Amino acid sequence: MKDSVSLENLTIEDLLSIYPYSVEFFDINGLPIDDVNNTVKDYITSLPYVFLEDMGLNQEDLLKRFRAFMSRMKDIREERTFSIRDITILGGRDKNEKLEEIEVKINIGEIICIVGPTGSGKSRLLADIEWMTQRDTPTKRQILIDGSVPPRNWRFSVEHKLVAQLSQNINFVMDICVGDFIRLHAQSRMIDDIEDKTRQIIFHANELSGERFDLNTPLTSLSGGQSRALMVADTAFLSTSPIVLIDEIENAGIHRKKALELLVGQNKIVLIATHDPLLALMGNKRIVIKNGGIQKVIETTPNEKEGLLRLTEIDNALLKYREALRNGQLLDDIK
């Protein structure tokens, strides 16, 4: 791999053909590409002063910017999946300075629920994980990745964002169709098999949602359930983050069990902040938060797992009635 200093000696034509994403450098800086036979360096030094002044740039800075751009994009492209095996939460102290004396290890593929009253410190725990805290937050907790202290620069690196978030009040705001949206996300990840990923995502999103939609459906016209389904599928296949944080998903128009299975199947750790027994029992463990500290960790018991079957029956019955309601049928067989 050529380093970014020699990249500026390539002709623009070669640069664009070897590193197609480099076109974004010209685009985002508002630089028109005229003669592709010019080297990048010659191109930059040939830009007139008045033009650069208009754009708020200068030659020296632009060349530095080019080198930084190429090396960053190379990092992002090579670090396609930010893959980890496990995270460990080392206890700190609660709001009364009482020691947590706890060590929780969470492996890839596990579903962990976080329970506790409002204001008990659930969000703080999640923020500690996201920040990969090293005893430098008020809780004094420490987060280890694969058993060791993560590099400090991961905290601010777009490529090493540990936590992806899915929550109830999130919406799509882009005014494009589903297919273009997925492609845009895939491009931003700089992956090669874009069409394949797009098909997978739309297939799984439809599995999760009761109401079908396709690649041409405008993003903003998706129903709440369809949006949630697309977000889950897209996060499963395209998000770099190994941990997915779900902030209470309602059972409206999305198959929750399948959603969790899909995420876990793509090697994610799933954290759910929830008070819904059905969701909580789908987890392997649940972390109980009280007064700002982790009070205990409960492993889901075999008895609870059995109870989950009964809860699922009730839930399925509700789903059935919801479907019947949607199809204009009578709900006169409820016992």
Next chain:
Amino acid sequence: MKFITFSGPPSSGKTSVILKAMEELKDKYFKIGVLKFDCLVTDDDKLYDAQNIDSRVGLSGSMCPDHFFVSNIDDCLNWGIRHFYDILISESAGLCNRCSPHIKGCTAVCVIDNLMGINTPKKIGPMLKMADIVVITKGDIVSQAEREIFALKIRQANPDGIILHVNGITGQGAGELAVLIENATQVETLKGKELRISMPSALCSYCLGETQIGMDKQKGNVRKMELD
């Protein structure tokens, strides 16, 4: 004294982000001062006041806001030194997208929000591209995918900066920003320091109050569009 310039498009959440970060620093007994640069009116001084943060407001009125900024900022810094602030923050909106209040050797933050659309990082000039820290706000209302796409666009526009997500309402991420502010540049004077990029210029008859339209009224530094 730690000195930081905060900039960002109007309504991107600059004040909320600063307030949340300052809340995190409160327990450490820092003396904090904020300078708010605006054009016509601002009520933000009341918000700072409510949190017991000293602030001063500068309204540029009929003057170019960035030229107003640069001709006042050294006095502002001296004011901060005279009042023994540990941290001094200047907050200003980049109104024409070509403006940038960032100064060489002074920590520069740009606040930008997720709702602005993916083409925004391209449209915003040096204010974003030359910032040391880019704070992205309003992440709680857009999807994960949109957040990731937006962050990458910002990374492309500013390959070297620190990119941070802060929620101006819940304060998520503000603790992390506070750490960066604590480690910001130590500045004792701005005399002789340089802007990171020159400011947009004018100096034409309209600068001097001309209101009539027409070729014979356009005097001084005038530039014409190419229409054909």
